[in-house]
Amino acid sequence: MPKKRGYHHGNLKQALIDAALVLIEQKSPQGFTLSEAAKTAGVTPAAVYRHFSGRDDLIIEVARQGYEIFADLMEFAYNKGQPSALAAFEATGRAYLAFARKHPGHYMAMFESGISKNASPELALAEARASGILEKAATELSQHIPEDKRPPAAMFSAHIWAMSHGVVELYTRGPARSPFDPEDLLESGIGVYLRGLGLIKPDA
Structure with missing residues (x-):
């Protein structure tokens, strides 16, 4: 299971984008949640909102x-x-x-x-x-x-x-x-x- 790195991720925004790309290929653009993107990136769900207001924004x-x-x-x-x-x-x-x-x-x-x-x-x-x-x-x-x-x-x-x-x-x-x-x-x-x-x- 990915280690939660919260706000200390080196490049959180790009890590979330990369995570979204993996999930989009696996589940379709509307088939994943923002929490899943956070988990795949190895950060807490709350950290996502530093860069994105929601899944559509991502x-x-x-x-x-x-x-x-x-x-x-x-x-x-x-x-x-x-x-x-x-x-x-x-x-x-x-x-x-x-x-x-x-x-x-x-x-x-x-x-x-x-x-x-x-x-x-x-x-x-x-x-x-x-x-x-x-x-x-x-x-x-x-x-x-x-x-x-x-x-x-x-x-x-x-x-x-x-x-x-x-x-x-x-x-x-x-x-x-x-x-x-x-x-x-x-x-x-x-x-x-x-x-x-x-x-x-x-x-x-």
């Missing part, structure tokens, strides 16, 4: 950190794909899968907790940074579409975001529901979408 901070990690990963993928607008755009889609696979607790807090992205100004800012990178990639790629046929960049990026999210759900929630490799499934789906917009040539 989940908000987990989600905020998740969006910061997500944005960093998306930005790295985007820059790696340059100078090709197409390569940069496709790379950001693959980065979504990589993030969900490597950071499942953060992913669940961000997208499956029921917490609004506007639950705090800091969370809203982090989410906007992450979504802004994909929208920037979509904007650059959509410049190759005639203006009268060009979808809004926000819609363009939302389509890819939704497709990526769907692939994650097929592969990370219980047994895989598709026999295809997730990266291949996403790549082919993006290919179909981009062909429909005339951004890549049809297969010979």
Whole structure:
């Protein structure tokens, strides 16, 4: 049983966030109590309130950190794909899968907790940074579409975001529901979408 360290924990706030990540993966974002987070972190329940007013407040901070990690990963993928607008755009889609696979607790807090992205100004800012990178990639790629046929960049990026999210759900929630490799499934789906917009040539 973890030793109770009360207020003397070296980094209590981060210890509680790390504990929440473990519990989110085990029980879902709404499946644990603040007392359980305290126990997992090895501190007293009363110590939790030094940093968080309740479980939702803790989940908000987990989600905020998740969006910061997500944005960093998306930005790295985007820059790696340059100078090709197409390569940069496709790379950001693959980065979504990589993030969900490597950071499942953060992913669940961000997208499956029921917490609004506007639950705090800091969370809203982090989410906007992450979504802004994909929208920037979509904007650059959509410049190759005639203006009268060009979808809004926000819609363009939302389509890819939704497709990526769907692939994650097929592969990370219980047994895989598709026999295809997730990266291949996403790549082919993006290919179909981009062909429909005339951004890549049809297969010979």
